[in-house]
Amino acid sequence: MTTAHRTARAERVSATRGAILAAAERLFAERGIASVSNRQVSEEAGQGNNAAVGYHFGTKIDLVRAIVRKHNAHVERLCHQMVAQVGDSTDVRDWVTCLVRPLTEHLDSLGNPTWYARFSAQLMPDPTFRDVVSGESLTSPSLMTIIEGLERSLPDLPADVRRERFAMARLLIVHTSAQLERTLADGGNGSDWTATGTSLIDAITGLLLAPATTG
Numbered sequence: 001m002t003t004a005h006r007t008a009r010a011e012r013v014s015a016t017r018g019a020i021l022a023a024a025e026r027l028f029a030e031r032g033i034a035s036v037s038n039r040q041v042s043e044e045a046g047q048g049n050n051a052a053v054g055y056h057f058g059t060k061i062d063l064v065r066a067i068v069r070k071h072n073a074h075v076e077r078l079c080h081q082m083v084a085q086v087g088d089s090t091d092v093r094d095w096v097t098c099l100v101r102p103l104t105e106h107l108d109s110l111g112n113p114t115w116y117a118r119f120s121a122q123l124m125p126d127p128t129f130r131d132v133v134s135g136e137s138l139t140s141p142s143l144m145t146i147i148e149g150l151e152r153s154l155p156d157l158p159a160d161v162r163r164e165r166f167a168m169a170r171l172l173i174v175h176t177s178a179q180l181e182r183t184l185a186d187g188g189n190g191s192d193w194t195a196t197g198t199s200l201i202d203a204i205t206g207l208l209l210a211p212a213t214t215g
Contacts, residue, residue, distance in 0.1 A: 017056050019045040024053070025067050029118035033064065033129060064129055068136050071106065071116050078102035079142035086149065093205045095149040098142075100173060100204065104197035107177065113185035121178035124171070154208060161212045169204045176200055 023044035027036045038053035038060065045052065057063040079102040086094045107114055123129040137143055147166070154162055180196050 013056075016045075016047065016052065020047070020053055020056060020063075021067055021070055024063055025119050026115045028064075028067075028122055029115035032122050033060070033126065038063075061128065061132060064123070065132050065136065067116075067119065068133055072136055072140070074109070075102045075106045076140055076142060078105055079140070079146070083142045083145050083149075089149065090153045092150065092153045092208055093201065095146050095153060096169075096201050096204045096208065098146045098149075099169070100197050100200045103173065103177065104193045104200070107181065108193035114181055117174070117177035117181035120174050124174060150208065157208070158212055162208075165208055168207060172204060172207075173200060 020041060024036070024041045027041060027044055039050045041063070042050045042052040049055070053063060057066055079098060082098045082101060086098055089095070107117055110116070120133070123133055150166075151162065157165075176196065176199075180191060180193070183191070
């Protein structure tokens with residue numbers, strides 16, 4: 001096989017994988033992950049071979065992981081830049097900004113409509129798929145730095161309360177983003193990713209700084 005043939009084949013494979021990822025993300029966002037089969041994804045991606053998803057990605061879990069990684073690459077770059085700017089801050093709002101802005105800026109950069117926020121929301125109810133996202137997050141050095149920064153900035157908040165509020169913050173980010181994405185896709189106006197990011201930062205900062213009531 002000549003170099004030109006190998007290049008052409010690699011380009012076809014890359015285009016096919018891209019089409020499958022885009023189709024899967026859209027279908028999962030709109031219908032739910034459990035409701036969509038690999039065959040439906042293949043058909044939506046314009047693939048005559050109904051086994052195309054399995055051939056290129058393996059299982060549905062592998063496909064979900066590939067979608068997450070596709071977006072995480074850009075989110076991680078943005079996150080790394082923001083973390084570098086924050087340095088050794090002990091201001092909770094600085095670290096919350098690092099947590100929120102990379103995602104909202106990434107979603108804003110995709111144009112309209114997008115599906116990733118709604119796709120992410122579909123992952124949350126299913127522990128198997130939710131663990132995929134958690135596993136990918138644990139590979140992010142920037143996210144680990146943000147968590148360490150928040151923990152340093154919240155020394156008086158009990159560890160169990162801190163973990164609970166981090167989980168609340170995650171839900172708030174995911175579902176608020178999904179709601180805005182749906183509104184924008186439906187032609188709604190009145191808000192945007194920048195404004196929503198600011199509102200999330202305000203809300204999560206308040207959540208983390210609220211006193212912990214005992215008894």
